[in-house]
Amino acid sequence: MSRTMSDRFGIELGDVPDHYAALHPQRMAVVYPDGESITWSDLAARSNARAAVLRSMGVRPGDMVTIALPNSCDYYTYSFAVWKLGATPNFVSHKLPPNEIASICALASPRVVIGDIALAGPGMQVLSPDLPCDTAFGARIAAVTPRYWKAATSGGSTGVPKIIVDRRPFNPASMTAPDPGSSFIAPGPLYHNAPFMGSHVALARGCLVAGMRRFDAEQTLRMIDQYAIEHVSLVPTMMHRIWTLPDEVKRRYRLDSVRKVWHYGAPIAPWLKERWIDWLGAEKIWEFYGSTEYLGATAIRGDEWLARKGSVGRLVGGGAMKVLRPDGGECPPGEVGELYFLPPDPAQRPYHYVGAQSRTAEGGWESVGDMGYVDGDGYLFLADRRVDLILRGGANIYPAEIEAAIDAFPGVRASLVVGLRHEDLGEVPHAIVEVADARSFAAPAMVAHLRSHLAPYKLPATLEIVETGLKDDAGKARRVAVRDERRAWVAEGRHLDRFIAVHHA
Known part of the structure; x- marks a missing residue:
């Protein structure tokens, strides 16, 4: 309550x-581009x-x-x-x-x-x-x-x-909250939890809140410069779009007011995080992992991350975390399994669902379906969502790993990897790649890039090059709907002029 x-x-x-x-x-109190504001x-x-x-x-x-x-x-x-x-x-x-x-x-x-x-x-x-x-x-x-x-x-x-x-009390003094009376920007849509929560927490602390109707990479930098924004909240998709702006565009705007950049919502490619650390400084780049249910959370600062690249940090805010195998046994350090959390006070549940059932284990432990592993020092490394896992001939393939490799190729705006049915292997990965100009995009060069970054069994079986937006402004994609649509195309033979087969040597 x-x-x-x-x-x-x-x-x-x-x-x-x-x-x-x-x-x-x-x-x-709030400012938007083109002079829209409210006192x-x-x-x-x-x-x-x-x-x-x-x-x-x-x-x-x-x-x-x-x-x-x-x-x-x-x-x-x-x-x-x-x-x-x-x-x-x-x-x-x-x-x-x-x-x-x-x-x-x-x-x-x-x-x-x-x-x-x-x-x-x-x-x-x-x-x-x-x-x-x-x-x-x-x-x-x-x-x-x-x-x-x-x-x-x-x-x-x-x-x-x-x-x-x-069900938690409103907490305007949470770990990710901006300093009282400072300035904050969350350019994502307010119908997503993190921008909604972050912007209202900032207002409760008397901050100036900057927003935008739709995310625009250069506009974000312009507003940071114009309003001397101190606290920034982004998802990796936004960070990718900002970083891939031409260097001359990025140099137009001063970012020395920025004290913290929090990123969340999806795994970030290590190369992209390294670029942001080099750009703004390791002490300013913070990562937060948690769910809307707030069963548990981890956090890590950039300098700490450099010593454990790929980690999303250690548990913060109390409670406990463990990694379980499908049979319910606990995974040792380094073994990927499903993440389960126990709130600090299991009797005071932080949330409840309407229209769904919680995924629980004995003793009050709960999961939202994320996969990952913990190292010997308690640092968490994410793999992917349990339901997004692709099982190819008995081998586990995590779409996030393939997407990170695709997103690192020049000209890629976003990517989405889904599993398509295969008569022999069970499932194979299909990669949908969003670019600005599909006709001029060098797909063969990207495949060569993937071969140098992924194990052969993780290579997509097929590619699809598109120009339409795969993800919304918060970096979210309707993965299940996209997957089901592509599976229907294959079943009906409508994929032949859309998909590019990838030769597996």
């Missing part, structure tokens, strides 16, 4: 805008007005409110409005088709959906963002402590939606 913030800051989560508006009303005074006035509207629609403490909005300064007026009423924001992608929104709403049972009116289904109340915000609609509404402070939506690895309700 979420507890009041008064123990630390003397304010409730929903009162954050009012608190800072009283201290410095005309200071910018603390405006954020407080709008969140109170939104809360009054939501209350008139029947929102009460303990309710769920689904937010399906694109990134903007105004997004925060809705999230704080929901918290003012003691309700829980359930944030989802505004890009989902109505039938998927309906599936999520069937789980969440929200009192109101905030988003496009086209999302309205039977029995749904929808608050359209197109309605004007009348700040004179109501006076300040004193915040009520929400039972749960957020509820993230995930398709998981199965493609079936589930809601992850955070």
Whole structure:
């Protein structure tokens, strides 16, 4: 259950805008490209007005409110409005088709959906963002402590939606939190957990928050320079796109204000991390591994990582971690298995699912399906997701390893490796490679590059060169949907003019 913030800051989560508006009303709270911004005074006035509207629609403490909005300064007026009423924001992608929104709403049972009116289904109340915000609609509404402070939506690895309700108290002093009164940028979509959590924690600490409607590599550098950003939150896909900008573009922007870059969300290729360490300094590059469920977490700073390249660090925040074989036996150091965590207080679960069942082991241990190993000193090294594992003729192949090798080749914007069925071997890897110009891309040269970086059995059996986006702005891909689509193509013979066979010597 979420507890009041008064123990630390003397304010409730929903009162954050009012608190800072009283201290410095005309200071910018949130800035976006092209001059879009909102002051603390405006954020407080709008969140109170939104809360009054939501209350008139029947929102009460303990309710769920689904937010399906694109990134903007105004997004925060809705999230704080929901918290003012003691309700829980359930944030989802505004890009989902109505039938998927309906599936999520069937789980969440929200009192109101905030988003496009086209999302309205039977029995749904929808608050359209197109309605004007009348700040004179109501006076300040004193915040009520929400039972749960957020509820993230995930398709998981199965493609079936589930809601992850955070049962922990809101903690604006977490390890990854920016310094109070500093500046923070999280250019990812707010319908993902890390950007949502990071930006709201930053606001709770009185920080200037910079965002963007859609991630753009150069725009990120421009905003860091323009607003002297001190704390940066990225995923490896963003780091790759920034690093592959021409050197003359990167040199246009000053980054000396940056104190910490936190990256998370997916394994990072060691070569890419080394480039960022060389660029900004090892002491500024931090990695965080954890799940939305927050069963356990690890962290590592760049200088520590250089001594153990590939590690995501040691356990932080208490609790315990172990690696299990499929038969339930514990793996010795160095052996890959499934990661299980035990929270510091197993009686106080950090989350609960709506629409899914937890994966548990005896004694209260839980897993979200990640694979990896721990060395003799307790440093964790990730392999991949359990369900993404490709079993080729009895040999385990981890897509993340192949993707890292592909992404290191010049001209590659992103990649995705999925397993396709094979009559003899069971499964073989198929690599989808996103580039700017498919016609001019040197696929044979990339295959030669892969041969020098991967064991022969790990080489993709087929390639597919595309120009469309494989991953969203948070570096996430709908892997199961992509895999199933390609398997259907193969079954129907529609892959022949799309796939490039890779010769295995």
